[in-house]
Amino acid sequence: MSKIKIGILQKKTGGLMKKYPLTIFFPCYNEESNVEKVTRQVLAVAPEVSDDYEVIIVNDGSKDRTGAIADQLARENPSVRVVHHETNRGYGAALQSGFRHAARELVFYTDGDGQFDPAEIKKLLPLIEQYDIVSGYRIHRRDRLLRKTNAFFWGLLVRILFGIRVTDIDAAFKLYRRKIFEDINLESQGAVIDTEILVKAAARGYTIGQVGVNHYPRLAGEQTGAKISVILKAFKELFRLKINCMRQGETCRKIFYSL
Secondary structure: OOHHHHHHHHHHHOOOOOOOOEEEEEEEOOOOOOHHHHHHHHHHHHHHHOOOEEEEEEEEOOOOOHHHHHHHHHHHOOOEEEEEEOOOOOHHHHHHHHHHHOOOOEEEEEOOOOOOOHHHHHHHHHHHHOOOEEEEEEOOOOOOHHHHHHHHHHHHHHHHHHOEEOOOOOOOEEEEEHHHHHOOOOOOOOOOHHHHHHHHHHHOOOOEEEEEEOOOOOOOOOOOOOOHHHHHHHHHHHHHHHHHHHHOOOOOOOEEOOO
16 A cells, blocks of 8 residues: 555544454553653553553563562552562563463553653554554654664665565564564564564464654663674574574565555
């Protein structure tokens, strides 16, 4: 579908958006300064887009007060649940926990660092009528130059290895049909998780749409994605994914979106 048709679809369905049963979750690691703000943002928009929703906070072994704050939010709000990892297992493991515990027809995830506005899920939901996955891409990424440079070359490598030409493959703003996770087996424990999901979903014929969303500077907490250990683990998992796809005979579709 072209950019023009997508725009028309959004305008036509803007006031009549179908309300699906919806799981919203986000992973947190040492986000004591952000977890409450993000949770309350999610709780503000959730009833506007769904009559049957749940919110899941995945506390990935935080060493600060993230877990305690999340538990208090769950006590205050029946729609909120918390999944705790006893130790920090990694970004991919945190996302896997979120997908595994999701109980609604659609699953949306973002990050717990406050760099996205959960209300922009309204941009993604109309497109789920036509796609199995809707991937948000950052219109203007508000990160340091090093992170943006790393992301550019990472995206280029993913395109070369798998042919999945998604604009912003690692943007933490995606909407899925939950049935996808009953059809694919996820293995990545680290940053390759987004690539793994899209590669395996595309190989099974699931469709992917895209829409631009805003991105904001991190105002509190520390980023961990640029750590050498995280980067090395990501490359190791990426090439393992490529080898496994070749062994299993999974041919990823050459998908190009000019949305």
